[in-house]
Amino acid sequence: MNTVEAHIDLKRICMCFGSKEVLRDVGLTVQRGHVGVVIGGSGTGKTTLLRIMMGLQRPTSGEVWIDGENIAPMPESELRRVRGRCGMVFQYSALLDSLTVMQNVALPLKEHEPLGRAEREARVREMLESLGLAGTEHQYPAELSGGMRKRVGLARALIRKPSLIMYDEPASGLDPLTARRVDDLILETRDRFGVTSVVISHSMAQAVRIADRMYVLDAGAVAAEGTVAELKAQGGSLVQQYFEASRVD
Amino acid sequence: MPLALMGRLGSGALDIAGGVGRASLFLVRAVEGAVRPPYRWGLIIEQLHFIGNRSVGIIALTSAFTGLVLALQGYNALSRFGAEQLVGSLVALSLVRELAPVLGALMVTARAGSAVAATMGNMRVTEQIDALKSMAIDPFGYLVAPRVVAALVAGPMLTAMFTLTGLGVAQVFSVHVLRLDAGAFNHSVSTSIKTGDVVEGLSKALVFAVAMIWIATYRGYHARGGAQGVGQATTRAVVETSVLVLALDYVLTALLF
Ligand SMILES: Nc1ncnc2c1ncn2[C@@H]1O[C@H](COP(=O)(O)OP(=O)(O)OP(=O)(O)O)[C@@H](O)[C@H]1O
Numbered sequence A: 001m002n003t004v005e006a007h008i009d010l011k012r013i014c015m016c017f018g019s020k021e022v023l024r025d026v027g028l029t030v031q032r033g034h035v036g037v038v039i040g041g042s043g044t045g046k047t048t049l050l051r052i053m054m055g056l057q058r059p060t061s062g063e064v065w066i067d068g069e070n071i072a073p074m075p076e077s078e079l080r081r082v083r084g085r086c087g088m089v090f091q092y093s094a095l096l097d098s099l100t101v102m103q104n105v106a107l108p109l110k111e112h113e114p115l116g117r118a119e120r121e122a123r124v125r126e127m128l129e130s131l132g133l134a135g136t137e138h139q140y141p142a143e144l145s146g147g148m149r150k151r152v153g154l155a156r157a158l159i160r161k162p163s164l165i166m167y168d169e170p171a172s173g174l175d176p177l178t179a180r181r182v183d184d185l186i187l188e189t190r191d192r193f194g195v196t197s198v199v200i201s202h203s204m205a206q207a208v209r210i211a212d213r214m215y216v217l218d219a220g221a222v223a224a225e226g227t228v229a230e231l232k233a234q235g236g237s238l239v240q241q242y243f244e245a246s247r248v249d
Numbered sequence B: 001m002p003l004a005l006m007g008r009l010g011s012g013a014l015d016i017a018g019g020v021g022r023a024s025l026f027l028v029r030a031v032e033g034a035v036r037p038p039y040r041w042g043l044i045i046e047q048l049h050f051i052g053n054r055s056v057g058i059i060a061l062t063s064a065f066t067g068l069v070l071a072l073q074g075y076n077a078l079s080r081f082g083a084e085q086l087v088g089s090l091v092a093l094s095l096v097r098e099l100a101p102v103l104g105a106l107m108v109t110a111r112a113g114s115a116v117a118a119t120m121g122n123m124r125v126t127e128q129i130d131a132l133k134s135m136a137i138d139p140f141g142y143l144v145a146p147r148v149v150a151a152l153v154a155g156p157m158l159t160a161m162f163t164l165t166g167l168g169v170a171q172v173f174s175v176h177v178l179r180l181d182a183g184a185f186n187h188s189v190s191t192s193i194k195t196g197d198v199v200e201g202l203s204k205a206l207v208f209a210v211a212m213i214w215i216a217t218y219r220g221y222h223a224r225g226g227a228q229g230v231g232q233a234t235t236r237a238v239v240e241t242s243v244l245v246l247a248l249d250y251v252l253t254a255l256l257f
């Protein structure tokens, strides 16, 4: 495999909490400008994997290469430099509850970009509108529904146009139409700006729609990987079960 | 059996040493966060308002009662020797050197220290601290440093306020209820208080403020495990700060005596 092309490359990741082994020898590569989807049952270690990719958790062993740098042993100050080019959507949104929607989404701009207040707010409004959140600017996270919070989290991750975005179940808690809009957004950022995405998902339907490459995680290890077509052809009982369980017709 | 006991003692000592080490590193990173740009003036002012302004009411109330009690007790004791004219001096010295810094610190710990620990603990368990990191924002610069700076400014000011309010209430009470002479009261206050006393009181206030905000942010930052964990962090912050304030008070008094 041509590793120069890899935007994110995980090698032999193991993760233990105490005596509990959550991830076992996980390898995963997402090429620049591709959408990689990680799918798997509840509690198989998907969120843990994403946190490791962001440097929020140090793996027990293994390497995490982002843009040609191994972030696994990096100190916080260097991690900040790498994270400046990344965005992350949390499974449970993780909005700052003392800030309004406007302040939440504006925070990364305020901290990192020398913009005037008017320009900053204009950019936030535009982003909120594109996610169907117009009019919520002055509300606090506690006053929003779960799905709205999720979209605010999305807006916050996208606002600085990062080159690598990690999504932890971006469509969970959203109605089918809004979930579809999020999928379109992920594809649009890929096609228009060449953004690389790692998407954690429960939904095979979503995976099929957006994945350039898919990883099936089972009990902390990669059970199968490949393009959607490859996985469909390949079979393997778990993968087959996933495809069958999510057939709607 | 003695071996097992020694093992337990040893591991206990290691735990404590490790805890002190981690807490020291935490303080170093907080100071780094405070001195390294960007300076977040808005957040510092917000915290000054929260830790300082919003403690004014409770400080005024507790200092007034402290002043009243000191005047009464002082009058009771001193009048036995016919030395009532020294009530002002006793009230002033007790407040400036001892009671204002200690009681002030305990009140601010109960009001603001607990809230700081609970807020930061909640931010930890709801992944808000991780969210800051994911946005390439240093949580020490964004969350911890503004609170440390605000506590360092507010602590001595609240202590000064405690002293002045307590003294004022004691004076009014002594003159109007105990029928002491106003001139004699004021004179005994102004002749007994030396610069060194004020320096001692304010140094204590500063040290207590550091202890309060250090423990509150540290306990909050390291909270884990949901609502229960946040509650635990808050309790520990308040209890540990209270004990540490009283212990430090002894050490500082002995040193500055
Ligand atoms: N901080 C932690 N301490 C101990 N165990 C943990 C910790 N974080 C996660 N785990 C364990 O790791 C396993 C994987 O958790 P993770 O959150 O990664 O699952 P997930 O695949 O994201 O699940 P879901 O789809 O339900 O979100 C779980 O069994 C969980 O109990």
Ligand SMILES: [Mg+2]
Pocket (backbone or CB within 6 Å): A046, A047, A048, A091, A168
């Ligand atoms: Mg998860």
